[in-house]
Amino acid sequence: MNTVQTLEINATEACCAPTQHPALGAADAQVAARVLKALSDPSRLRLLSIVKAGESGEACVCDLTEPLDLGQPTVSHHLKILVDAGLLKREKRGTWAYYSLVPGALEAASAGILAL
């Protein structure tokens, strides 16, 4: 079960922090950067777009290698990073694994950038 790693920002309380300190604290920045790092690779962005465009919002791993012209180990590596970052979920059915977007994950990443 994947959980959405939100990029929501907890603004530093105005009463306590000097104004020159960042609204985004170190811990929140670490969480946000981890998700954005998973998104910062061209192959991973293309994998997400294929999965999103797939029938029923999912794609079989067997259909993810050819479009990107990458080897299966490389694709698996990228998919693992996306799963670990909470952006994709993986479900094994029979021989193949199927990937789908974690609901709300891309929306949370997008909102986190606006909330900086």
Place this chain on the structure above:
Amino acid sequence: MNTVQTLEINATEACCAPTQHPALGAADAQVAARVLKALSDPSRLRLLSIVKAGESGEACVCDLTEPLDLGQPTVSHHLKILVDAGLLKREKRGTWAYYSLVPGALEAASAGILAL
């Protein structure tokens, strides 16, 4: 003069492309990943948040070192990456350089994630 590097996606024409191919092409993915890579570091996210929260929407480089507890060369390195990615603009006034957000740049990065 900085230009906003948009992450807008040009959907592949439905008439010509096999459905299993990604909506996000290789060239668009490269552009999007470059901006997201600049955003994928905790220190750079905090720098952006300080600049955004600054008076008049800008911050002097002299005020960016202490809040992050990083050395000046490290902060300068991160600021250069943000400028090169089209997220920050730099203006030298007297002794100091001042940084501000490139209008629309964070919004474009945010929209690009949703448009995958």
